[in-house]
Amino acid sequence: MMQLPWVRLxxxxxxxxxxxxxxxxxxxxxxxxxxxxxPPRSRATAGDFSALEAPPSxxxxxxxxxxxxxxxxxxxxxxxxxxxxxxxxxxxxMVIVDRGAGDASGTFAGLAAWGMLGSSAHYTRSETVxxxxxxxxxxxxxMGNDYVGLRYATERSLFFQLFDHALYGVSEPELPSDxxxxxxxxxxxxxxxxxxxxxxxxxxxxxxxxxxxxHVYAALPRMDDTTNANVIAFRDQNIAPDRxxxxxxxxxxxxxxxxxxxxxxxxxxxxxTAPRPPPQTPPVPKARLYVIDRPGSAQAVLGIGYPxxxxxxxxxxxxxxxxxxxxxxxxxxxxxxxxxxxxxxYGVSGRAQLLRQAGLVSLVFATPEVDAPAAARRVLELxxxxxTLLADDDELEDARQSxxxxxLATPSTNGEALETLAWIRGLGVPYDAPRKWGAQVEAMTPExxxxxxxxxxxxxxxxxxxxxxxxxxxxPLRAALPDFEWLP
Amino acid sequence: xxxxxxxxxVCAALAMAGSGCADxxxxxTLQVDLQAGTYVLANGMRVVLQHDADTPFVHARVTYGVGxxxxxxxxxxxxxxxxxxxxxxxxxxxxIHAYEQGITDGDMNGExxxxxxxxxxxxxxxxLGRFLWAEARRMAFPLEGVTQTDFDTERSVVMQELGQNxxxxxxxxxxxxxxxALFPAGxxxxxxxxxxxxxxxxxxxxxxxRFVGQYYGPDNATxxxxxxxxxxxxxRDVDRFFGPQLRKHRPERPAPPAVAPxxxxxxxxxxxxxxxxxxxxxxxxxxxxxxxxMVVLEYFLSxxxxxxxxxxxxxxxxxxxxxxxxxxxxxxxxxxxxxxLGTIDERVFDKMEEIVRDVRRSPSQLANARSSLLLEHMAAxxxxxxxxxxxxxHMHDHDEPDRTQEELRALQAVTxxxxxxxVQRFRETYVAVHVEHKAGATRGGEMxxx
Numbered sequence: 001m002m003q004l005p006w007v008r009l010x011x012x013x014x015x016x017x018x019x020x021x022x023x024x025x026x027x028x029x030x031x032x033x034x035x036x037x038x039p040p041r042s043r044a045t046a047g048d049f050s051a052l053e054a055p056p057s058x059x060x061x062x063x064x065x066x067x068x069x070x071x072x073x074x075x076x077x078x079x080x081x082x083x084x085x086x087x088x089x090x091x092x093x094m095v096i097v098d099r100g101a102g103d104a105s106g107t108f109a110g111l112a113a114w115g116m117l118g119s120s121a122h123y124t125r126s127e128t129v130x131x132x133x134x135x136x137x138x139x140x141x142x143m144g145n146d147y148v149g150l151r152y153a154t155e156r157s158l159f160f161q162l163f164d165h166a167l168y169g170v171s172e173p174e175l176p177s178d179x180x181x182x183x184x185x186x187x188x189x190x191x192x193x194x195x196x197x198x199x200x201x202x203x204x205x206x207x208x209x210x211x212x213x214x215h216v217y218a219a220l221p222r223m224d225d226t227t228n229a230n231v232i233a234f235r236d237q238n239i240a241p242d243r244x245x246x247x248x249x250x251x252x253x254x255x256x257x258x259x260x261x262x263x264x265x266x267x268x269x270x271x272x273t274a275p276r277p278p279p280q281t282p283p284v285p286k287a288r289l290y291v292i293d294r295p296g297s298a299q300a301v302l303g304i305g306y307p308x309x310x311x312x313x314x315x316x317x318x319x320x321x322x323x324x325x326x327x328x329x330x331x332x333x334x335x336x337x338x339x340x341x342x343x344x345x346y347g348v349s350g351r352a353q354l355l356r357q358a359g360l361v362s363l364v365f366a367t368p369e370v371d372a373p374a375a376a377r378r379v380l381e382l383x384x385x386x387x388t389l390l391a392d393d394d395e396l397e398d399a400r401q402s403x404x405x406x407x408l409a410t411p412s413t414n415g416e417a418l419e420t421l422a423w424i425r426g427l428g429v430p431y432d433a434p435r436k437w438g439a440q441v442e443a444m445t446p447e448x449x450x451x452x453x454x455x456x457x458x459x460x461x462x463x464x465x466x467x468x469x470x471x472x473x474x475x476p477l478r479a480a481l482p483d484f485e486w487l488p
Numbered sequence: 489x490x491x492x493x494x495x496x497x498v499c500a501a502l503a504m505a506g507s508g509c510a511d512x513x514x515x516x517t518l519q520v521d522l523q524a525g526t527y528v529l530a531n532g533m534r535v536v537l538q539h540d541a542d543t544p545f546v547h548a549r550v551t552y553g554v555g556x557x558x559x560x561x562x563x564x565x566x567x568x569x570x571x572x573x574x575x576x577x578x579x580x581x582x583x584i585h586a587y588e589q590g591i592t593d594g595d596m597n598g599e600x601x602x603x604x605x606x607x608x609x610x611x612x613x614x615x616l617g618r619f620l621w622a623e624a625r626r627m628a629f630p631l632e633g634v635t636q637t638d639f640d641t642e643r644s645v646v647m648q649e650l651g652q653n654x655x656x657x658x659x660x661x662x663x664x665x666x667x668x669a670l671f672p673a674g675x676x677x678x679x680x681x682x683x684x685x686x687x688x689x690x691x692x693x694x695x696x697x698r699f700v701g702q703y704y705g706p707d708n709a710t711x712x713x714x715x716x717x718x719x720x721x722x723x724r725d726v727d728r729f730f731g732p733q734l735r736k737h738r739p740e741r742p743a744p745p746a747v748a749p750x751x752x753x754x755x756x757x758x759x760x761x762x763x764x765x766x767x768x769x770x771x772x773x774x775x776x777x778x779x780x781x782m783v784v785l786e787y788f789l790s791x792x793x794x795x796x797x798x799x800x801x802x803x804x805x806x807x808x809x810x811x812x813x814x815x816x817x818x819x820x821x822x823x824x825x826x827x828x829l830g831t832i833d834e835r836v837f838d839k840m841e842e843i844v845r846d847v848r849r850s851p852s853q854l855a856n857a858r859s860s861l862l863l864e865h866m867a868a869x870x871x872x873x874x875x876x877x878x879x880x881x882h883m884h885d886h887d888e889p890d891r892t893q894e895e896l897r898a899l900q901a902v903t904x905x906x907x908x909x910x911v912q913r914f915r916e917t918y919v920a921v922h923v924e925h926k927a928g929a930t931r932g933g934e935m936x937x938x
Contacts, residue, residue: 042530044731049628051728052579055587055621062613062716064544086518087542090867155863193803196658196760296759296931298655299648328583340585343644346652367653412543421927 016168050411068256069421077242079264079425082254083417089156091250092414096149096426098236098245102216102357103146103276145217146356147426153414156251160260181227186247196465198294199349202303207353209290209463210360211282212306217355239387241268245425249417271446276428282307282358287462289477289484290307293470298469300372301364304379305458308359311427315355317451320360323352325399325449326386328362332364333382344371348379356427361456369468375465380459387453391446400441457484518868520896524714524879524889527768531733532707535726536879537713540872546616547872549608550623551880553710554703556681557602557812558741561674563691565646565683566699568600570630571607572642574704575694578633579625584655587622595873602681602812604884610873613716617725620711624729627709628699631693633875637695650682658760660932662921663809663818666768669754670816675744677811705736710883712925714876744813752919757926758933762822765829766921767836768913774810775885780898781906782808786817787857788843789905793836797821802832817914829922840911847904854904861899866892 069083192202208218244265248257284307309315326333327350330340334348348365363383367375390396411417424433464484466473478486512806524538555567575585576597588596588609596609596619607626609619654660671678712731713722749768758764772778790806797804803822809815822831847854868874869892882891923933 042727042731044530044727044733046731046808047734051732052621052628055579056617058614059617059721060614060716062544062546062718064542085542086870087540088866088870090863153863153867155859181893188801196803198656199652208819283734294931295927296929298930298932299651301656322580339645341641343641344648346645346649366648368648368651412545412872414867415870431792 014486015148018067031464051081052325068418069249072254072258074241074262074269076266076270077240077244078257078268079242079245081245081247081263081421081425082252082257083251083421084254085410085411086250086414089251090153090414090416091159091248091252092151092153093159093421094149094151094247094418096147096245096247096422097243098147098426098428099243099273099276100144100146100148100426102355103238118439125303144426146428147422149422149426153228153250159252160256164456175237196376198297198301199364199366201292202301202465202467203362205290205292205302205465206305206362206364206463207360208467209288210285210307210362212285215280215282215358216277217358228447237274240271240273242270243267243273244268245421247418247421247425249411249414249421259301280357284461285463287460287464287481287484288487289464289466289481290487291470291473291477292465294467295315295469297468299366299367300369300466300473301366302372302379303465304363304376304383305394305463305465306361306383307461308361308456309354310357310359311354311423312356312429312433313354314440315455316352316359317437317455318444318448319359320352320354321399321441321444322386322389322449322452322457323350323361324397325389326350326383331398333386334365334379337378337382338365338367338375344368344375354369369472372466372473373476376464377480378479380462380464383457384459385460386457387450389453390444390449396444396446396449400444490721505688510592516753518703520869520892522869522875522879522890523890526883526889529706529727529731531705531731532728533733533734534710534883535730536710536712536714536729536883536889537717537719537722538712538875538879538889539717539719540715543872544612545610545752545872546613546713547608547610547718547876548611548616548619548623548711548713548938549606549876549880550627551606551608551710551884552704552880553603553708553884554738555601555603555812556679556683557676558703559676559679559683559699562687563695564679564687565681566691566695567605567703568682569643569646569688569691570696570700570704571598571605572599572646573634573639573693574607574626574630574700576638576642576706577626577629577630577631579622581632584622588619590761592601596795601683602677602810604880606880607878609875613718614887616717616722619724619848619874620729623711624733624843627704627706627733631697634693636693639696640700643688643691646682647685647688649690650685654680654682655685655930655932657932658822659758659764659766659820659923662756662758662764662766662820662923662933663768665756665921665933666755666766666816666919669752669921670768670917671747672815674814675743675747676741677814702736703738706730706733707735708738710880712876712879712883712889714879719725722783733909747814747917749917751916754919754921756921756923756933757929758923759926759929759931760923760933761925762825763827763829763925764820764822764923765832766923767821767833768921769819770917771815771817773815774881777894777898778906779810779815780895781902781910782815782817784854784857784863784898784902785840785843785907785910787861788818789819789839790862791822791875792833792839792843793819794892799836802827808909829920829924833920837911837915840914844904844908847907851904855861858899858902862896865899866894879927 058104069081071080071081195204208215211218213219246257246261246265248254252439308319324332327335328347329335330347330350332350338345338348345365345367348363350361350363352361353359363373364380390399409419423429428437460483462484464481466477478484522538524536526534526536528534556564559566575583575588577584579587595611598605598607602605607623611619654664665683667678667680711726771782785804786808793804793806802824805820807818807820809818819836821836823829823832869878878892879889882888885891926934
């Protein structure tokens, strides 16, 4: 077993944000017996609210043990990362292959995920409940742009009994007769259901508008190619031991996991796989406006997107901090303006999507159709001025903390620990990237914010999608955004 | 250590399910002890402290025993509107909202259900004092400084929330129609917590003030603090901030009128291009042991209907709603072109019968489903926010901070007979909402029953 210091670094970044607060005091001895609380002798006088006149000062910071992970790489390249943590007797496992939709042509995108789920679920079905269910919790596949994974949780004493099932999808070459078609159809049904909701439709449309409809992250798979033969071919071309990582978090000794993975996957023969395609830097789009007609809409749903950067790019950390400041929560610039001041929306959902090959910044919100043109114009104005945000220390600190919370917070659940590990391993970011990322966040200045905003958050590259009644929206929107190319 | 979890093999559970230990996987019994401590202030406010030294964070929530089920039939949505509006209360020139949002590295929010209203946040432990102070301000002066402009703006936000979650969602108002048909006039579960649009349009700041004045007192509240904190500091500040609060003496709740059984059909129209049916099945409230059977049935039904209907090119979706004095299991199926909605309803019942038949033929399915649900139920406790929510719910329903073990036991005790009886009862009590396409109608649907 070898210790992987990068994992320790990766998961210890939460400590960095903790360092922004005063030094910790050790836990008090009374905490251990909190169950035996006696009603305190009250000094309160009913109706005397003098203690509520001003907020109190901060409590001393509390120390907590860090979260670490250890890793091992088998001779054939299979990587194992184990995060021993938690007080509850269960373990969460994720088997990932660092190949995703972004590594395949449009017709094959996602086949790896279906193959993994289909074969594993089929193997477990006869003994257990039904599709994809195992003892513990459902086994399900995540089909990402940059990696695919098969994930489940189980009570710790069942962990090793189910382990073979989780690995089946990456270790066995065959599929049951109709499995690929079945899961391909399931994907289509899921997608149809998702796209009937205007927020999801706006988000997905933005990816195509910002990155281009032919970009691997935007291309939709063709289900008529979802055959067993194609799934197996995709697997043969892309899945090899050195592409597989087994991630485990929970009450489980790392040594036992290493031995078990060695037993089950250690005999997989190394073989060459197709190299990952180089990142396709998408062309920067001109400002465009696209209306999706949805008669009978009670609101207009607006999506506004900008080209962003890959998770591996030097500007990734700064762009995320900036996005958090202008579009994350009610206190953010857009949340405050559109919701708290104007009452025109329930909230603005904003995020910087930082993927392996590319990225984008997206904002989605709903507002009355009659207000949509003004809202679009106002959001574009506010984002254009985002570079002047973070001018004072409080704003900068708020934004940093939001960024920490989103990406680097100390994992508090097995699932969060797995997601951090999957992010590192699946995107192929350098092992010390989180630590550097934290340092970049820390080093951010108002000047950095301005520079990043001027590079990416440019009105001339903004993409606007509006979902609503086209007859009501088209004229006012075109008048409100005259410099935007209209997409029929 | 703040939580202890144990697990062990139990073959007895298999024997009960009619199977043997030769089955592929044996179910397990899970034991969880949250090790929570409680006390009650002189003004009746309950305090639960649950310590967890493994995290640098703390979650805190103040939960009031009031929700949509406490409103009168002519003024719905007040509880939720009040939750929104109290964020605009001011301490000096600063709103409570701004104070709480100013908690760096925190995640603050509020939520209203049919039974409870919660204000909560997860934060670094150093910020806990500010949260307690802000929540005590809210309790003492819930609408201080709130102007008519604040009210109008916040009502507009709530209307947008209603639009986003119902009016602009496919068939969003079908659930409103179902509740209206399931429950008689005057029943607390008859209306949705977010309220009816025409009520929201006419309600006033005075209505909210009157409502808040009745329910938002310490004697109707529970404070839960879960995570890493200094007990001495918390006990001190809870006494300073919440000790002076004055009781509000909430009104007695009348017993809900009886629900008349009998299947009913409601029709409505929507701008969605395809027709759909929403079946609503009434069940017991979340606080009763029989709720576990609803959870198990929904577990099966979500998979059986999704896969079963998907093969026939329908989209199916299930949801389980806990309400004030009952619960409702919803199954929504979107019709294929030209398909009769009544035929789909029958197919949903066929799926339920199929579940019962399958479990009878292979009892280990039920054992496995229970085990999966047990683990999910327990695993949710890892998350500080979910843990705090569960403690608050247990306090309100049972005056105990930790009923996890009882809930796990109830899940483990669900039998085939329970499922069978529930399916038979559903046949007699369900409501079907048939939503047909109509050009020009809104996507959420036009309500035909209130």
